[in-house]
């Protein structure tokens with residue numbers, strides 16, 4: 281694959297290293313702020329994408345909408361890992377509806393997280409029968425993370441909510457009887473810890489996913505890049521991808 285990388289920060293570097301190790305060609309690296317000599321352009325346009333087969337974007341929420349529009353307009357398949365723009369998802373859907381895009385976005389491209397979300401969904405269906413258990417979500421990330429809660433915590437909430445009849449939504453750092461509380465912590469260099477807890481007055485069940493490094497996100501993004509660039513068209517999420525990856529068990 282000929283890959284364009286947009287955003288050459290921590291994730292962009294990891295994707296670059298993995299792509300080269302996998303024998304892929306990185307034909308463009310776009311970042312207006314990175315001091316790296318490997319950067320080939322400062323902004324996304326048809327020329328700077330350099331005829332890439334696929335673009336992998338782990339940049340900044342502020343440019344997400346404009347970048348997504350560009351990928352759709354140029355007809356270039358894209359993996360969008362950037363988080364922090366999901367409040368605008370309906371606007372994005374409207375914006376690119378007529379452009380026949382090939383885009384997959386996710387707050388977490390780790391294949392382990394794909395499996396974790398499926399396990400969390402199944403666990404929630406079981407725990408739905410035990411109404412004495414309070415459901416909670418906690419996420420911990422490094423101190424430079426721009427958004428809170430994490431995109432993955434929101435994915436986790438949206439994955440389990442349809443299975444939990446007593447819950448109508450989620451609240452961030454607030455408590456209400458029929459809402460799942462999402463709590464965030466920012467500590468050191470933590471790559472990402474997510475916990476789903478079912479707590480009663482006598483015990484607690486905890487399902488957690490702990491990323492040891494950013495490597496899993498980069499590997500998954502490269503697998504997703506192959507998936508999205510094989511001719512399919514649409515705006516996809518990890519759910520669509522998981523269905524194939526996990527053999528329809530999602």
Ligand SMILES: NC(=O)c1ccc[n+]([C@@H]2O[C@H](COP(=O)([O-])OP(=O)(O)OC[C@H]3O[C@@H](n4cnc5c(N)ncnc54)[C@H](O)[C@@H]3O)[C@@H](O)[C@H]2O)c1
Nearest residue numbers: 287288289290291313339340343361362363387388389497
């Ligand atoms: N989906 C996932 O699996 C996953 C995993 C980790 C991080 N993320 C998300 O990916 C994004 C990047 O994370 P990171 O840890 O690499 O952050 P980072 O701060 O290390 O890197 C972000 C890079 O984007 C660049 N950037 C800023 N504006 C830009 C623009 N207009 N065009 C191109 N590049 C631009 C910055 O200069 C910086 O180099 C964040 O939104 C983060 O939440 C997603």
